Amino acid sequence: MAITTKAYGAISEKEPLKPLDIKRREVGENDVKLEISFCGVCHSDIHTVRNEWGGSKYPVVPGHEIIGRISKVGQNVKNFKEGDLVGVGCMVDSCQECEQCKKDLEQLCDKGATFTYNSEDKYLKGERTYGGYATQIVVDKEFILRIPENIEAAAAAPLLCAGITTWSPLKHWNVKKGDKVGVIGLGGLGHMGVKFANALGANVVMITTSPSKAEDAKKLGAHEVLISNDEAEMKKHKNSFDFILNTIPVGHRMDPYIALLKYDATMVLVGAIEPLDPFHGGGLIRGRKRISGSLIGGIKETQKMLDFCGAHNIVSDIEMIDIKDINEAYDRVVKGDVKYRFVIDMASLKE
Incomplete structure (x- = not known):
């Protein structure tokens, strides 16, 4: 089964991002669903939307610096509960069986990590993964990160990639x-x-x-x-x-x-x-x-980084935008005209 979610994405490399409806899977026994509050804008988003690296499959819904509150958990989820402030970074799955995964290096998975967007969706046949320019996302519990409550949630979003x-x-x-x-x-x-x-x-x-x-x-x-x-x-x-x-x-x-x-x-x-x-x-x-x-980091290491940020009150320097301004923001990123990361207020998508 799938649920329909509001999102913002691109249907070709030549067109600007615009509102889309996408499919998310229902919450399974090992899944966590979160309502997305903020999503950072990474240069990788732009490369993928514009197919500058090749291999983009459309529609593309970018965003792998995701912050939100949990709205539902599966029956096997013990470490998270509804209302928790959590994040999703660049990956949403891996084989979890190979040598790299066993060493907490899921980003180097032998079988290829499932990235947050533009990867093959393991759960919805024929679909691609869609990122955080959306109202909600469903992710395996092993790829959910706890965000310290003492740091600014919006400014924590770029920590999940940058x-x-x-x-x-x-x-x-x-x-x-x-x-x-x-x-x-x-x-x-x-x-x-x-x-x-x-x-x-x-x-x-x-x-x-x-x-x-x-x-x-x-x-x-x-x-x-x-x-x-x-x-x-x-x-x-x-x-x-x-x-x-x-x-x-x-x-x-x-x-x-x-x-x-x-x-x-x-x-x-x-x-x-x-x-x-x-x-x-x-x-x-x-x-x-x-x-x-070096390529991002594993989930365990990312959590250690977030805990360090909580202890030392470290966040990114950001400029907040509404989703309607995303295409202008992309052009500004390319020009280097941002200090130092755009973050989308995802409430603006619901509005």
């Missing part, structure tokens, strides 16, 4: 007090990277091409700002970083940033899901340096 995307590599590579950490790019991902690295006790350097972003970076927790197209300043920081988080969302030159790493240090890519400019192998070889990548 937050975990930056938190996971900082923790995996054991960033600690006193480390010199660079964060390249001050956008939705970068501003969270600065906040987390600062809260972990690192000496945080925002690396940007824009001197105008220096004041904001310091307000967010950066101790220093490095202008990456200033060759003299870059030379001063050569071979000095313990860790670099690279959030640049497009292909770019890597050599200048590789030169900043200490020997045995790592730069992690979380932004550019596309070809990078060729770089010189010598920059890595001469310092036994590493370039790696």
Whole structure:
């Protein structure tokens, strides 16, 4: 059985998002249903709606930074109850049996995680998963996240993608007090990277091409700002970083940033899901340096991140919008005209 839900989505890559009716499954014995209060706007939403990565199946209803209150739980659900403030991030299912899933790395599931939108729906034959630009969603209990009640719910929405995307590599590579950490790019991902690295006790350097972003970076927790197209300043920081988080969302030159790493240090890519400019192998070889990548994080790790945010009162800097303004918001995201994440007030869809 399926229930009809109001949503906002795209029916082709050439058309703007508009109101749609979509199908959600009925609440099963292991399911949780939530009424969606807020949904963040991620650049991945735009890439998928506009089919910039290829593979989009229409209609597309984006949104994987979902916050809401539980309205119904299945009979096997013991850890959540009606009224709880919860979230849904980038995944709604995985095989839960493979080596990666057993290690709480569901995002790396051997059989492929079921993503919150544009994946094959395991429950409704012939349907795709639809995301959080909607009034409600039904999700397996293993993929529900508890949101601390002491932080602002709307501003917590981007933690479910931008937050975990930056938190996971900082923790995996054991960033600690006193480390010199660079964060390249001050956008939705970068501003969270600065906040987390600062809260972990690192000496945080925002690396940007824009001197105008220096004041904001310091307000967010950066101790220093490095202008990456200033060759003299870059030379001063050569071979000095313990860790670099690279959030640049497009292909770019890597050599200048590789030169900043200490020997045995790592730069992690979380932004550019596309070809990078060729770089010189010598920059890595001469310092036994590493370039790696990181994809969101597992459910257990995401919950730890949310608990850390509750303990340290960390949320995203957001601009709230109504759903009717989503197409304009997409254009502004592409232009970099948001500080630092749009969040949709989903009450506006009901209205």
